[in-house]
Amino acid sequence: MPNGTLDDHLHKLRTPLSWDRRLKICIHAGCGLRFLHNETGIDSGIIHRDVKSSNILLHENWAAKISDFGLSKTCPTNQPSTYVKTRVKGSFGYFDPRYYHTGMLTRKSDVYAFGVVLLEVLCRKRAVDKTLDEDQWSLVGWVQDSIKEGKLKHITDSKIRGEISSKSLKEFVKLVDRCLQENPKQRPTMVEVVAGLENALNLQKRFIMQHAGSRTIFGKMVGMLPFVSNGEYYALGISKVSSNNSRIASNTVRADNSMFPKMKEVRAKFQSPSSSLKEYTFDDLENATKKFSPDLLLGEGDFGKVFLGWVEQNTLAPSKQGVEIAIAVKRFHLEDFQDHAKWLAEVNFLGHLAHPNIMTLGILRKR
Incomplete structure (x- = not known):
């Protein structure tokens, strides 16, 4: 964002x-x-x-x-x-x-x-x-x-x-x-x-x-x-x-060039994450973030760090830094069951919901 x-x-x-x-x-x-x-x-x-x-x-x-x-x-x-x-x-x-x-x-x-x-x-x-x-x-x-x-x-x-x-x-x-x-x-x-x-x-x-x-x-x-x-x-x-x-x-802009487009809401459908989310391999995310480079660190919380990455617009494959689409990659350090449950909760909720005022999510596939 x-x-x-x-x-x-x-x-x-x-x-x-x-x-x-x-x-x-x-x-x-x-x-x-x-x-x-x-x-x-x-x-x-x-x-x-x-x-x-x-x-x-x-x-x-x-x-x-x-x-x-x-x-x-x-x-x-x-x-x-x-x-x-x-x-x-x-x-x-x-x-x-x-x-x-x-x-x-x-x-x-x-x-x-x-x-x-x-x-x-x-x-x-x-x-x-x-x-x-x-x-x-x-x-x-x-x-x-x-x-x-x-x-x-x-x-x-x-x-x-x-x-x-x-x-x-x-x-x-x-x-x-x-x-x-x-x-x-x-x-x-x-x-x-x-x-x-x-x-x-x-x-x-x-x-x-x-x-x-x-x-x-x-x-x-x-x-x-x-x-x-x-x-x-x-x-x-x-x-x-x-x-x-x-x-x-x-991001459609109204004819009067207003900064905010008109709200239009659509009811989301509940479905499995596998059909609604883009899956990335760990190697993809390593490449997109230059191996989780400290220079690309966006922030850090109790459960892990967030890095800036770049992917191609059409294929969503890793791209060069500063080219195509910027993404945020959250890398969790899952030290106990509670951490893992928090991660699963976030994937579960974001994976099934679609709304213009709710963040969307990509999911990592095991390599």
């Missing part, structure tokens, strides 16, 4: 991100979670269990995709209150308090974590940051205290305070507050979350349109931002269905 992670742009690169673009990224990610929870086309929905800004990857047109399914769990889709009893795992700062204390995991646990991500997007602060004053270590606690004190603009990233419609901001904060409710039953579903984000975006677009003729900064912004007046929102489009039922994504 050429634009890296949402975490990179919010906290490391400090990339200038308009309120409009931040809302669209949130909508894309929300659509991915909505799909996992309700629309996979199989008997069970999927609880991601590790929703956070570093697991939201960004395409070159800024469309967002949910990634990293190593901790995911399935749950029945026809029983919204059903929970999965499991060991507590995830990332500090994003934990659903009810799940943390009881071990009862539900789809609403993802909703809580996504609410924290929404706060990161608004405030441009990390979920947990011990470099700040003690009363600001927890982003959720700090924001909730600030809202009680009526300091709504105080929590907003200073870079975008001047461009946000007050109505859009209030709609967004109201949605976040619902996502972070202590009682999971009081939290919205991801269907409701996406609808709320779309409403916040529409309110922002109306605000910009109303100021289009003025000589303020808002009038100057209208010509630069990909707004339309019909209430549509955008994400990565689906162009066609291939012969093996896998989904192929395309």
Whole structure:
């Protein structure tokens, strides 16, 4: 994903991100979670269990995709209150308090974590940051205290305070507050979350349109931002269905040259990984990454390292560095059964799901 992670742009690169673009990224990610929870086309929905800004990857047109399914769990889709009893795992700062204390995991646990991500997007602060004053270590606690004190603009990233419609901001904060409710039953579903984000975006677009003729900064912004007046929102489009039922994504651009193509969702089909995934040999991946060269290291986590590689566009065979298609190769070091189970979970989930806001996967064939 050429634009890296949402975490990179919010906290490391400090990339200038308009309120409009931040809302669209949130909508894309929300659509991915909505799909996992309700629309996979199989008997069970999927609880991601590790929703956070570093697991939201960004395409070159800024469309967002949910990634990293190593901790995911399935749950029945026809029983919204059903929970999965499991060991507590995830990332500090994003934990659903009810799940943390009881071990009862539900789809609403993802909703809580996504609410924290929404706060990161608004405030441009990390979920947990011990470099700040003690009363600001927890982003959720700090924001909730600030809202009680009526300091709504105080929590907003200073870079975008001047461009946000007050109505859009209030709609967004109201949605976040619902996502972070202590009682999971009081939290919205991801269907409701996406609808709320779309409403916040529409309110922002109306605000910009109303100021289009003025000589303020808002009038100057209208010509630069990909707004339309019909209430549509955008994400990565689906162009066609291939012969093996896998989904192929395309970056079609609208006639008005908007940066984001219109969302079109297709229900995925459940099938065996062998028919839906491209298989690579270990030798292929060695060649694509120059034998896992340290110069091509992208990152490292608890379970292994990720390397940059290159493959040919048509054949997907290894190609020269910097030529054809860039891929990320995750090389796990499987030291015990739990590591192996995490790897199998990620292959199983990603191998069967196709959606414009969900990362796709290739699978290694034993040599």
